[in-house]
Amino acid sequence: MTIRFTQARRVLMSSAAMALTMLAAPAMAEKPKTHADGPAAAYQPSMTTLAEINVEIPGRKEGDPVMTQEEFQQGTKIYFERCAGCHGVLRKGATGKPLTTDITRENGYEYLHSFITYGSPAGMPNWGTSGELSEEQIDLMARYLLLEPPAPPEFGMPEMRNSWKVLVKPEDRPTQKMNDIDIENLMSVTLRDAGEIALIDGNTYEVRAIIKTGYAVHISRISASGRYLFVIGRDAKVNMIDMWMETPATVAEIKVGMEARSVETSKMEGWEDKYAIAGSYWPPQYVIMDGDTLEPKKIVSTRGNIYDEQTYHPEPRVAAILASHYRPEFIVNVKETGKILLVDYTDLKNLKTTEIEAERFLHDGGLDSTHRYFITAANARNKLVVIDTKEGKLTAITDTGGATPHPGRGANFTHPDLGPVWATSHLGDESVALIGTDPEGHADNAWKIVQSFEALGGGSLFIKTHPESNHLYVDAPLNPDAETSSSVAVFKISDMKAGEAPEYTVLPIGEWAGIADGQPRVVQPEFNKQGTEVWFSVWNSKDKESAIVVVDDKTLELKKVIKDKRLITPTGKFNVFNTRGDIY
Numbered sequence: 001m002t003i004r005f006t007q008a009r010r011v012l013m014s015s016a017a018m019a020l021t022m023l024a025a026p027a028m029a030e031k032p033k034t035h036a037d038g039p040a041a042a043y044q045p046s047m048t049t050l051a052e053i054n055v056e057i058p059g060r061k062e063g064d065p066v067m068t069q070e071e072f073q074q075g076t077k078i079y080f081e082r083c084a085g086c087h088g089v090l091r092k093g094a095t096g097k098p099l100t101t102d103i104t105r106e107n108g109y110e111y112l113h114s115f116i117t118y119g120s121p122a123g124m125p126n127w128g129t130s131g132e133l134s135e136e137q138i139d140l141m142a143r144y145l146l147l148e149p150p151a152p153p154e155f156g157m158p159e160m161r162n163s164w165k166v167l168v169k170p171e172d173r174p175t176q177k178m179n180d181i182d183i184e185n186l187m188s189v190t191l192r193d194a195g196e197i198a199l200i201d202g203n204t205y206e207v208r209a210i211i212k213t214g215y216a217v218h219i220s221r222i223s224a225s226g227r228y229l230f231v232i233g234r235d236a237k238v239n240m241i242d243m244w245m246e247t248p249a250t251v252a253e254i255k256v257g258m259e260a261r262s263v264e265t266s267k268m269e270g271w272e273d274k275y276a277i278a279g280s281y282w283p284p285q286y287v288i289m290d291g292d293t294l295e296p297k298k299i300v301s302t303r304g305n306i307y308d309e310q311t312y313h314p315e316p317r318v319a320a321i322l323a324s325h326y327r328p329e330f331i332v333n334v335k336e337t338g339k340i341l342l343v344d345y346t347d348l349k350n351l352k353t354t355e356i357e358a359e360r361f362l363h364d365g366g367l368d369s370t371h372r373y374f375i376t377a378a379n380a381r382n383k384l385v386v387i388d389t390k391e392g393k394l395t396a397i398t399d400t401g402g403a404t405p406h407p408g409r410g411a412n413f414t415h416p417d418l419g420p421v422w423a424t425s426h427l428g429d430e431s432v433a434l435i436g437t438d439p440e441g442h443a444d445n446a447w448k449i450v451q452s453f454e455a456l457g458g459g460s461l462f463i464k465t466h467p468e469s470n471h472l473y474v475d476a477p478l479n480p481d482a483e484t485s486s487s488v489a490v491f492k493i494s495d496m497k498a499g500e501a502p503e504y505t506v507l508p509i510g511e512w513a514g515i516a517d518g519q520p521r522v523v524q525p526e527f528n529k530q531g532t533e534v535w536f537s538v539w540n541s542k543d544k545e546s547a548i549v550v551v552d553d554k555t556l557e558l559k560k561v562i563k564d565k566r567l568i569t570p571t572g573k574f575n576v577f578n579t580r581g582d583i584y
């Protein structure tokens, strides 16, 4: 059953939830939002791996509050898990304000205590009144912030080489495909909380392999030849999986840092499968590795100056990385300095990097349909940045008109009136924005937001279509309303008109999954190779049943519900053919 909506349900989202601020005094009279009220706040990075490290209390200063080593360790864990995503590992500020001791000591214990307890209407979560932190934990954190922060260890070449394992040497690997799997239509599915991926056959829906990967595994990318699959966990572990083996398995692995989110492989003609690259949140760096073995070759720190203020930032995290199809370059998003790096991999000894001034807090993005332009979200600034990967230059920076754009890799299609466009949905409101991507054929529309319309509600993470499809799918997994977060909006592309809000159909994917227990969220549409089916993850908690729901793209009817007790917390899905060719 599908429901038609002419008017989107509005869900109040606070874009301000992104901006944690310690500027104003805590306003106790105003009821702050709970953390869960703002999907943007709930989506802040959690440094879960860093939270496990052992730290020492840094050198004491006069007037330091008394804190035992055990309390300091607990404070560090809470800080890395709950606070570092916004305020930075070193407390120098990121999307949130700095919490260095010159500031926290000026404000004092009482101020910090009530700020943590009550939060602020501007977006600081009310950790105390929401019950997320106990009174003892708040007291601990208020004292903890008065002490100097611990510096987590660096992770350089010796650490990487120590962690690096070649499990099957290139010469011992098969010389031809040893299985009957249609690799191009395989889906690599993130099983987030299991620290595994499932390889699901796109033709038969059969789980062909479950492979152990890093902790809280995040994304998969595919080598240019289509043979190797690269998976990265939040603990910065990269697995390189050979899909030609009888049962696909890890042939090499490495840890590239302590917290990471992105991995990619070289795609330029003549450089296929030559290199892999992974970027980390901590330490702030990227590493270029051998594409056959993951041997680390070159580590480059991203510490440096913010593009506009030109002040030093000690921990600019590496967000999305894409491989250029036009030049032998990796495109590296550096979040906090707002720089996009074009890293030329032809000569690692004499590394050439083009550093583009973009915008701050770069997150995710993808290529336009010609693969020439990289379009990426500076999400905390509500901007899209466009890079010409052929010329190696900034093309445009455009405000999306919405709150916190979150495109994933985005969606390319030809609008009946407006020509070729790339679409993003938003985390902070219900809008979908279309940016014109055809500077030759539709020069007036190029790099402008040509249309904006409403989908289901805020809390959207991903949007998807396929060159063979006439539909645009928009999810809303972080919407606070359970029904909305388990549904998906579908727009018919051929019906779209300039200046007119398109209607959409709601697919009750969660309901179709037939899961009785829990409150699963529906996340990340992904097409099969042919562009005839779209797959959704029905993402439940770890101890509850989850599923993958497959929808027929032509009829929008349910085609298959994939259930298997091994499918624990499925989130991202990466079709080999589409991911490899940047088809989205």
Ligand code: DHE
Pocket: 043, 044, 045, 046, 047, 190, 192, 217, 218, 219, 234, 261, 262, 263, 318, 319, 320, 321, 322, 363, 364, 365, 408, 409, 461, 462, 523, 524, 571, 572, 573
């Ligand atoms: Fe992701 C992509 C970072 C939370 C699912 N995520 C990305 C990318 C980055 C990123 C930088 C782009 C990688 C690239 O293209 O090279 N993600 C982060 C975070 O910092 C954040 C907000 C919090 C954290 O602590 O990690 C975060 N991400 C999540 C989730 O909670 C999601 C929904 C579920 C999960 O599996 O963890 C999630 N992120 C994804 C997916 C992609 C992704 C599925 C790839 C989308 C694609 O189509 O390419």
